[in-house]
Amino acid sequence: METVVKEFKHCNVIEVKGRVDSATAPQLSQTLDKVCEQGHFKLVLDMEGLEYMSSAGFRALLATQRTCKRYNRGEVVLAAVPTRIREALELAGFNELFKSFDDVLSAVGSF
Amino acid sequence: MKKAKYSADFNNLDSIRDFVGEAAEQAGFSPKEVYAVQLAVDEACSNIIEHAYEGIPNGELEVSCKVKTGEITVMIHDHGKEFDMSSVRRPNLSRELSEREIGGLGVYLMHKLMDEVHFESSSKTAIRSR
Numbered sequence: 001m002e003t004v005v006k007e008f009k010h011c012n013v014i015e016v017k018g019r020v021d022s023a024t025a026p027q028l029s030q031t032l033d034k035v036c037e038q039g040h041f042k043l044v045l046d047m048e049g050l051e052y053m054s055s056a057g058f059r060a061l062l063a064t065q066r067t068c069k070r071y072n073r074g075e076v077v078l079a080a081v082p083t084r085i086r087e088a089l090e091l092a093g094f095n096e097l098f099k100s101f102d103d104v105l106s107a108v109g110s111f
Numbered sequence: 112m113k114k115a116k117y118s119a120d121f122n123n124l125d126s127i128r129d130f131v132g133e134a135a136e137q138a139g140f141s142p143k144e145v146y147a148v149q150l151a152v153d154e155a156c157s158n159i160i161e162h163a164y165e166g167i168p169n170g171e172l173e174v175s176c177k178v179k180t181g182e183i184t185v186m187i188h189d190h191g192k193e194f195d196m197s198s199v200r201r202p203n204l205s206r207e208l209s210e211r212e213i214g215g216l217g218v219y220l221m222h223k224l225m226d227e228v229h230f231e232s233s234s235k236t237a238i239r240s241r
Binding site for chain 2: 093
C-alpha cells in the first residue's frame with residue numbers, strides 16, 4: 001500500500017494505492033492520523049489506484065471519519081472508488097457514512 | 112484438494128488471497144465472486160491471527176480449497192485459542208456514526224459474502240460459496 005498526501009486550498013487529497021488489509025491498515029491509519037494532527041479535517045480519499053480493502057481498512061476509514069466530523073470541523077469523502085471495493089463498503093453499510101464521488105475533482109469541489 | 116500452510120502473520124494475507132483466488136478461478140467464478148472469496152478468507156484468517164493466536168508465537172494456519180465447477184469450499188485450520196463465535200455481536204449498520212462499533216465487521220462480511228460459514232471449536236473454519 002502507498003499513500004500520497006496533497007494539500008489543496010479547501011481540503012487535503014490522500015491517494016491510497018495498492019492493497020489495504022490487516023498488514024497495511026495500520027500504515028493507512030498512521031497517515032490519516034498525521035493529517036488530522038496537522039489540523040486538516042476536510043479530506044478526500046482518492047481510491048482510484050486502490051486494488052483491495054478489507055474490514056481492517058474500513059475500520060481505519062471509520063475512525064478517521066469520527067475524528068473529522070467531531071465539532072463539525074470537517075468530513076472524509078471518497079472519490080473514484082473501484083467497483084469491488086464499493087460493493088464491499090455497501091455490504092458493510094459504509095455508503096451511508098461516507099459521501100462518494102465519481103472523481104477527485106467533484107470530491108474536492110464539494111468542500 | 113489444494114492445501115497450503117502459512118505462519119500466522121498478517122504479511123501472509125497477500126499470498127493467502129492469491130492462493131484462494133486461483134482456486135476460485137478454477138471453479139469458474141467471475142472476478143466479482145473471486146474477490147468475494149478472497150475478502151471472506153482474508154477476514155477469517157485476519158481474525159485467527161489477531162484473536163486465536165493473540166500472544167501465541169509461531170502460530171500456523173492451513174488453508175485448503177475443495178473446488179467443483181461453480182462451487183468452492185475453503186477450510187482454514189488453526190491451533191490457536193478457542194473462540195466463541197456466537198459471542199461476536201452483529202454490527203448494527205443503521206447506527207449513527209458516533210455509535211458505530213469498530214469491531215465485528217469481518218465476521219459480518221464473511222456471512223454476507225459466502226453462502227455458508229461454519230465455525231468448529233476443533234479450530235477449523237469452513238466457508239463455502241457457490
